[in-house]
Amino acid sequence: MRIGVVTFPGSLDDGDAARAARIAGAEAVRLWHGDPDLHGVDAVVLPGGFSYGDYLRCGAIARFAPVMESIIDAARGGLPVLGICNGFQVLCEAHLLPGALTRNQHLHFRNRDQWLKVESTNTAWTNNFTGGQEILIPVKNGEGCYVADAKTLDALEAEGRVIARYVRGNPNGSQRDIAGITNEAGNVVGIMPHPEHAVEALTGPSLDGLGFFTSVLRALAGATAGGQLAGGQQ
């Protein structure tokens, strides 16, 4: 399986996302922001960082990168896409996910090891977790406060599209403690904490982050075998 990792100018965790994909057993393929060719990858990770210096608004410029046009099209067609941190911001700016990420409520960048509760496990990126499972993943962001209007938040909860919530403390003020969400089809996931930094005992607080990457491999294997992505109804 080939997982593409996009590098925008200012992407920082792109190498780490590629490493995580490799550790999970995939082939990591680096994608360049200026190249619309997806090189036949089976899934895409939009990594953390400060794409285009976070100028204008986090993710607002990246959303118009040539590679994003291809990714937006492919995601609407079912390609599994994971946006981590800045990648989550890009997905919101691209309207693949609802809502927005705003300045942390306490106005500081915050980096800590954060407990999450996985809620929705019927997505391409979370199917290897169990519902209610608590996982420990580093969070590090300055603008990670998830906001949306009440109707959207209610709909996300009603449709089981909140994939994880912050537990034992909310690090940035996100509404309803939301750490990550998915689209209606379950193939596009955005998450603020960094699963790619919890994939090795030597460098991470846990190995919990691997679950996101093994999930997509499982979803892809299922899709190959059954002709359908795991992202749909289960």
Add this chain to the structure above:
Amino acid sequence: MTTQQDKPSGFAATDVLVNKFEDGPDTVEKAEKAPDELQPFADLGLKDDEYAKIREILGRRPTASELAMYSIMWSEHCSYKSSKVHLREFVAKVPKNTRMLAGIGENAGVVQVSDDLAVTFKVESHNHPSYVEPYQGAATGVGGIVRDILAMGARPIAVMDPLRFGAADHPDTARVLPGVVAGIGGYGNCLGLPNIGGEIVFDPCYQGNPLVNALSIGVMPVERLQKKEATGTGNIVVLMGARTGRDGIGGVSVLASATFDEEAEQRRPSVQVGDPFMEKLLIESCLELYDAGLVSGIQDLGGAGLTCALTETAAAAGTGMRVWLERVPLREASMSPTEILASESQERMLLIVTPENLEAVLKVAEKWGVWATAIGEVTPAGADGTPGRLLITWNDHVVVDVPPGSLADDGPVYDRPMREPSDLILLQADRAETLHRPSTGDELRETVLRMIASPNLCDKTWVTEQYDRYVLGNTVLAQPEDSGVLRLDEVTNLGVALSVDGNGRYARLDPYEGAKLALAESYRNVAVTGAEPIAVSDCLNFGSPEDPAVMWQFAQAVRGLADGCQQLGIPVTGGNVSFYNQTGAAAIHPTPVIGVLGLFDDVTRRIPMGFKNNGELLFLLGETRAELSGSEWAWVTHDHLGGRPPKVDLAAEQALGKLMAQASKAALVSAAHDLSDGGLAQVLVESCLRHEVGATVTFPADGESAFVQLFSESAGRALVAVPVGHEKAFVALAAEFGVPIAQIGVTSPEATLTVTDQFAIPLAELRTAFTETLPKLFGGSAELVNRAAPVEVEAPVSEGRSVTLELTEPKPGGPIES
């Protein structure tokens, strides 16, 4: 016309001269025609005899641009004119070392760590700018040191920041500290460099002169080492990166090389403004250029900007250089040639490129979206072998024509008068060992709680969680551990440990021993993780060199550091001197900050500081003496500074280091923590709280009192946790290396720190005392809960899902361990 009242100072003064000529800038031709023109050299910080020397070198008066360049390059910051005679000690006493590939005088020292990899690291100051404008001052301090690392050919892989502020509760500290921390985080995080450690120290002596030092480390394939020499006649000089603006003009000569006075606030235009996004692109462009072999020479632009980069690259090669200044991309078109040469705009590099590679270089720059402009070319040295000249024109006006070596290498050198501070004898006689000590269990308990809540010893999470420690995915240990530990190679697990330490109080009491103690502490911090210390970098922060007492402190500290490195057998590979950390007559404590680099053949064997399992045996290594002078205890509980600092025994430090390296290789130890500020009490608290594991400690009845055991700051000590079954082997190993060892307790299943016959404190109580201080001083999550939570339109807040920010810190650390 200017009058006496509105007489401009600093670099604005040079414009007076420029403006007097109606037909363009001051040129060499005009300098020859009007040799007696009065020049504002004193306003630029040049002395009478220095100005006379410039006239002698040029055989005429300098042009306005030349005058500015000399004032910059001959400033204390660039020329090291007061420190040079003392810094020679480092070279004279450098221990034999085959690892060093580049040393003092280069942008940063480089040491070889394996057959194919080398590491470069350096610590530098950005003190004055950070006081004037804390955010940008600190941010560009990070940017500057990172470019030094990049210029050597390395990919920067981490940063650290030793910081010193005035009293924690002083109103101005509440202005400076949050800005500095946000600046370091804002720049480093956006650059994608993990912040893996540092120091935060409060002392009233830093009130008007906070110390913002920044360290960066990089790694490279050995063959990628870059040179700064502008070799090769006809080669092209390329300026790459950000456009040049009016920021930071006069930074090194005005800000960094003079004592602060009341006008400091008006010097904000002298502080540079950073753009970390541009620096990130610059890093990636440079690394791509290195790997493609497209660069013949490279130098970063930092303090002294284009002036420094042009003269140093040419002087290093002995060549000349021809530069067309109007080609420099500007942010403001109206900039004068002098301003272009003096600008300290950030995120710029100067490349020397062969003509055939130029197109490829520009293509790489274009790929990453950075400006790259050919601004000049390398010209030959004289036919007789004399160095070439630096010729700079601006729209066909010759504004500079100088021998580059006269700027870069031939600056003035001063052997300034020195005198032991007159109060030192009295200060040393006022020993802390005579102060009233707590004696009962209750008093000791109260003292522990008071000490760990004091600003210097308390938990620093409020600061460190504003830094990204994870990016790049190779951080093995970061703050609050004794050292930052990084993996360099995912295949071999080759790794490094890095620590920076200094103690201004010790150095105030005895600068020679104080410098050695700082070296010893940094060395020990690296050694207790199991790494082998291999190299040193330093940032020497002092008051005004024009004060003989400060100069004496400086000379003593340099000698102490050089002697110490010689004894330990590890070289000083580079560093930085910061003088004029002084407001009025009051200088800061002499503050040598020492960085030590250690090496792991296999970084998976690193030893962390926290207790992980109960039932393990606690051993104290080293000898505890009643050494309280200069200690944190004397300062916190008696407001006392006097006496002589703890004795330093570098042979004992070395033995301790060898023991720890061996114990790490044999996997005998599960945790180890260096003893320094605050003594054993502090170490017990930190090691217990790291993973919520309690401990019970019993002191031998025939030894020093419990108070001395808990609060002495004797050097050469560490606390280690040894799993049952390994104790015999560990004790035997300690004996083999001659390290004094005493079993003082066990880790316990109870969440309590107990000192037998004295006191017991629940970990929760310790945590509260330890963690509350900084959030209370600088605001934190607690304050935020009182603010209006974001309003959820129309939706009732469901139970357990409202927007709340935690009041208590979650437990650090995770469930897994290696």
